[in-house]
Amino acid sequence: MVSGKQEGRIKAVLFDFDGTLSTLRAGWEETMVPLFKEAIIGSHQLTAEQSSELDQEIAGYIDQSTGIQTIYQMQWLAEKVKEKGWNPEVKGEWEYKAEYNRRLLLHVDERIRGLQTGKYRPGDFLIKGSEHILELLHQQAIPMYIASGTDHPDVVNEAEVLGVRHYFKEIAGAPVGRADCSKEKVISDLLAQGDLQSEGLAVIGDGKVEIRLAKENGALALGLASDEDKREGLNAVKVERLQAAGADWIAGDFTDTAQWMQWLGLDAELE
Template sequence: MTSEKQAVRIKAVLFDFDGTLSTLRAGWEEVMIPLFTEMITGDHQLTAEEAEKLNEEIIDYIDQSTGIQTIFQMRWLAEKVKEKGWNAEILGEWEYKAEYNRRLLLQVNERIRGLETGLYQPSDFLIKGSEHILELLQQCGIPMYIASGTDHPDVVHEAEVLGVRTYFKEIAGAPVGRADCSKEKVIRDLLGHEQFDSEGLAVIGDGKVEIRLAKENGALAFGLASDEDKREGLNPIKLERLHAAGADWIAGDFTDMTKWKQWLGLNS
């Protein structure tokens, strides 16, 4: 995708993490969808029509909420359980989050153990070209940041096991036990730095949340419509989502360095 917006040499880059650089959590939707269905339904026997409608509601919500902190998705779940009235056992949003994390981490921790024991290599869980763009930005003296809706300790640890932690000046994940919007905070903090204005900030992510925040704050918005299974190429669902969010440019990975240099104003 091209944009009429003129590329300027960027002064800082803010990356989303999951789905943008890392695929360690690929498949999280396949954990969240059945969890939502199970918690909302309880012991209630849904009709075929009810089941179809509920499934559509859940998938639509997850699609439009991709990129926000997990606790806000669990808040939606708690409200939906109450609204439907099918399940007599209504938990709090933090209890739902704890169960979601428990299920998700069964898969994620297996991948991390594989990395730590040498069964896997970091490149097995990084979007293609990630190391190249991080090296380029580091060589150009461009400070890099991560903002993620995943719990802060988990993001830091996952960046470490993937070997990319040292590239970043700051990593900001979701505060544990608090419902703070870390992505918005980091973007606003960056815009407040004296050494660059919004024209010098690039935001790169695969979700519409970070793209929207970038556009609202005058930063360059780069959509990463990644295919997390192949780790390269375009995911058509993400592509449509990022187009709708107003991304200035969209790619599926970081393999075309000539293109990324041009977009980031790093040709000179």
């Protein structure tokens, strides 16, 4: 999984957010799966075989679409409801997204309230070692960016409550009410900067979307196969996904600071 040490000093680092730095939204799949199944089936009665096949189809799609903007996942849902024809009530993708966000935010908002009241600490929802690596990059004046498929105001707010917002030169989430691909835009904008060559950019993420974009643009692609429940160690499913996307190197967390800094072509001595 290791392609070799980064040639030269990294000039900028682009992070994915959910699952890469933050675990505030951990468990989103458990929210999306039942929503998808309910919307597709409606009141229709499936056979055991049909139910099993649908479960596999939904799980397969969610796995391969991890990292894209939520609205695209909801477009798939709307098309699938029409295709199956079991549920006569076919809603638009924005309606499905609103219901998904409502359900997901029941859990996320509880965690945010806990952070605001002192019930939780930011470290309870950050991948282990992330605060240290961000501080080291900050000390070495490396510009850092976040690109996320989550709605922009939510990403900014969640970075704020986790105490990491100040590290980032720019945070780009999904534009509210628009189906733009924020990750592609941020990476393209970075590469368009006159003083930044593609080999000077590192992209760190737990989804195949950002890893694929990094490889397509000649950037260093570092996979973060995080176990979001433990916040450390490797998630085998993510390892396989990131390997398939072509990640140059894969880790489960940021605790091995020296190794991370080596791959970024930076000193790990500043503390």
